[in-house]
Amino acid sequence: MAPQTPAVVMDNGTGYTKLGFAGNDSPSFVFPTAIATKSQGGGGGGSGSGRPAVANKPSFLTGGAGPGSHLSGKRGTEDLDFFIGDEALAASAGPGYGLHYPIRHGQIENWDDMERFWSNSIFKYLRVEPEDHYFLLTEPASQYHLNYSAPLNPPENRENTAEIFFESFNCAGLYIAVQAVLALAASWTSSKVQDRSLTGTVIDSGEGVTHVIPVAEGYVIGSSIKSIPIAGRDITYFVQSLLRDRGEPDSSLKTAERIKEEYCYVCPDVVKEFSRFDMEPAERFKQHTVTYPNGKSVTVDVGYERFLAPEIFFNPEIYSSDFLTPLPNIVDMTIQQSPIDVRRGLYKNIVLSGGSTLYRQFGRRLQRDIKHLVDERIAASERRSGGAKSGGLEVQVIEHKRQRHGPWFGGSLLGQTPEFRSYCHTKAEYDEYGPSIVRRFALLGGPGST
Amino acid sequence: MPVCHLEPLNPSEANCRQAYHSVFLDEPNQHLIGNFALLPLRTRTRGPALQLPPLPAGVTELTIDASSESYDPLDEVLQLFRANTFFRNFEIKGPADRVLIYGILYVSELITKIKPNMGRRDAEKAVMNSALDTNFAIPGDAGFPLNQAFEPPKDRNEAEVLRQYVGQMRQELAQRLLNRVYADGSNAPSKWWLSFTKRKFMGKAL
Numbered sequence: 001m002a003p004q005t006p007a008v009v010m011d012n013g014t015g016y017t018k019l020g021f022a023g024n025d026s027p028s029f030v031f032p033t034a035i036a037t038k039s040q041g042g043g044g045g046g047s048g049s050g051r052p053a054v055a056n057k058p059s060f061l062t063g064g065a066g067p068g069s070h071l072s073g074k075r076g077t078e079d080l081d082f083f084i085g086d087e088a089l090a091a092s093a094g095p096g097y098g099l100h101y102p103i104r105h106g107q108i109e110n111w112d113d114m115e116r117f118w119s120n121s122i123f124k125y126l127r128v129e130p131e132d133h134y135f136l137l138t139e140p141a142s143q144y145h146l147n148y149s150a151p152l153n154p155p156e157n158r159e160n161t162a163e164i165f166f167e168s169f170n171c172a173g174l175y176i177a178v179q180a181v182l183a184l185a186a187s188w189t190s191s192k193v194q195d196r197s198l199t200g201t202v203i204d205s206g207e208g209v210t211h212v213i214p215v216a217e218g219y220v221i222g223s224s225i226k227s228i229p230i231a232g233r234d235i236t237y238f239v240q241s242l243l244r245d246r247g248e249p250d251s252s253l254k255t256a257e258r259i260k261e262e263y264c265y266v267c268p269d270v271v272k273e274f275s276r277f278d279m280e281p282a283e284r285f286k287q288h289t290v291t292y293p294n295g296k297s298v299t300v301d302v303g304y305e306r307f308l309a310p311e312i313f314f315n316p317e318i319y320s321s322d323f324l325t326p327l328p329n330i331v332d333m334t335i336q337q338s339p340i341d342v343r344r345g346l347y348k349n350i351v352l353s354g355g356s357t358l359y360r361q362f363g364r365r366l367q368r369d370i371k372h373l374v375d376e377r378i379a380a381s382e383r384r385s386g387g388a389k390s391g392g393l394e395v396q397v398i399e400h401k402r403q404r405h406g407p408w409f410g411g412s413l414l415g416q417t418p419e420f421r422s423y424c425h426t427k428a429e430y431d432e433y434g435p436s437i438v439r440r441f442a443l444l445g446g447p448g449s450t
Numbered sequence: 451m452p453v454c455h456l457e458p459l460n461p462s463e464a465n466c467r468q469a470y471h472s473v474f475l476d477e478p479n480q481h482l483i484g485n486f487a488l489l490p491l492r493t494r495t496r497g498p499a500l501q502l503p504p505l506p507a508g509v510t511e512l513t514i515d516a517s518s519e520s521y522d523p524l525d526e527v528l529q530l531f532r533a534n535t536f537f538r539n540f541e542i543k544g545p546a547d548r549v550l551i552y553g554i555l556y557v558s559e560l561i562t563k564i565k566p567n568m569g570r571r572d573a574e575k576a577v578m579n580s581a582l583d584t585n586f587a588i589p590g591d592a593g594f595p596l597n598q599a600f601e602p603p604k605d606r607n608e609a610e611v612l613r614q615y616v617g618q619m620r621q622e623l624a625q626r627l628l629n630r631v632y633a634d635g636s637n638a639p640s641k642w643w644l645s646f647t648k649r650k651f652m653g654k655a656l
Contacts, residue, residue, distance in 0.1 A: 245646075245647075245648060245649075246644075247641075271529060271530060271533045274532050274533060275512070278633070279512065279513070281634070285642075303642050304642065317537055321538060
């Protein structure tokens with residue numbers, strides 16, 4: 001292979017899929033991880049096509065007894081009648097199609113849908129020949145000897161992915177990377193990062209959940225991962241409830257979402273921010289114009305939600321009655337539960353990732369609040385020790401330009417390195433050893449590589 | 451559905467951020483009735499409250515800072531009202547916090563009297579009607595909603611003094627709230643303040 005083709009980087013998240021080529025600054029496609037398929041007829045005539053019910057499990061889980069599990073065996077024309085991404089949303093709005101989300105909580109739940117989703121991603125969107133490209137895929141943390149709470153992926157999922165990529169798509173080579181590790185790599189573009197270390201705490205906040213994931217030298221410390229049920233969607237709901245309290249002319253979710261994205265920021269102190277709005281109303285209050293398809297438009301005033309909405313990360317009590325622990329405390333607890341010899345590195349390199357970490361001043365406030373907790377604890381232990389002095393602990397939150405698609409961008413960075421291909425498993429290796437080969441990958445970007 | 455994977459924590463461990471507390475908690479020589487502090491007020495209404503000096507030149511009710519000697523608990527009530535009404539939990543740390551709680555709950559009540567289309571004159575009438583009404587519950591009365599946290603006065607004398615003090619708070623709060631709600635001079639109430647009508651600090655109402 002003389003001129004190397006760029007690796008394909010695919011980050012399939014619960015909410016959105018990011019597709020593109022290694023070496024690029026941003027993904028070529030970002031669309032919902034959704035698929036619209038012909039609903040299996042209403043009522044009795046459902047199985048009229050005469051084909052067996054779709055098996056949701058990979059072949060080795062059905063003990064090989066099930067019908068030939070992959071789609072190739074049972075492809076009728078109706079199997080080709082589907083849409084993915086934004087087209088899926090559009091199709092499902094009309095009759096005849098049902099909308100499905102093949103990934104739940106970061107894990108693939110419906111393998112048939114996922115295979116179709118991938119095949120459309122490759123052939124219809126990226127338009128590449130899989131046999132010419134190496135693929136870098138992502139997965140949630142996969143550490144099977146640790147607990148299965150939070151975003152952990154059983155190793156069988158990797159094997160099943162490999163089966164589809166090598167056997168259905170015949171791809172040249174495959175690497176499966178952990179999203180949190182890629183998010184760390186993405187932060188290397190920040191000027192604050194001096195050493196390209198794969199030790200750090202990733203705060204990944206998307207639409208549904210916020211994860212706090214400690215990573216030591218490229219390996220996720222699965223037992224200390226924490227998830228909190230506050231993320232982008234909750235911020236949108238909170239904006240909406242504030243709009244409704246005021247009786248704004250448009251308080252739809254869509255408007256709330258636009259307002260969240262355009263006007264919200266994190267403030268240092270809520271009470272001071274309220275007085276700032278009192279003193280300089282002209283600069284602080286904004287107006288948002290909503291234009292409807294029929295040409296009419298209304299004006300929505302934007303006020304306190306600008307700083308109150310993202311405040312739910314730092315003061316969940318103002319939004320939720322059952323989840324009360326602020327994000328800075330969760331980060332602190334996560335690190336405190338990690339092995340003592342990596343804690344310093346985890347505090348020093350707290351990396352943000354995901355769309356809900358993009359609010360102005362988010363990182364600064366987080367750093368201040370965590371620092372405050374750490375300093376308090378150090379002061380308390382100094383008092384108890386009677387005179388011992390601590391050297392202090394550095395807390396640093398890294399914000400960078402590629403935060404929104406952090407894992408994808410990290411994949412793009414690592415996928416373009418010269419040694420990337422040597423870390424992949426190739427089709428030939430797969431044919432020789434079988435699917436279990438993908439249970440292990442050498443650590444990309446770890447010590448020893450450039 | 452997002453799932454919370456946290457082990458249950460006891461409240462002290464959870465280290466929840468708290469609503470804002472009174473800066474007057476450490477004020478020396480507080481005059482207490484029950485466990486309610488009769489802190490000095492900056493008011494010309496008649497009653498038992500000690501008087502604070504009027505606002506210095508160049509300082510308004512909006513700009514007054516907690517370090518000023520004219521700063522009183524009612525300034526604080528109006529400053530913290532919008533932030534604290536979002537909280538359902540509040541740990542009372544001392545008698546001054548009870549002044550804050552009462553003040554915030556009373557502001558909540560006052561705000562419901564101001565309707566979106568009321569001019570300042572009408573709003574003043576509605577609000578002062580409530581503020582001047584002496585028929586309100588004080589700690590120890592059966593109708594007082596926070597009797598678990600507020601101790602009753604020891605005797606009728608004390609009860610009378612407390613009632614007069616609370617009356618002063620109510621009148622002064624009404625005046626200052628109007629100044630804030632009608633701050634922009636347009637004779638229409640601020641929709642930003644009126645949006646707090648439905649929120650209930652600590653889930654309570656007077």
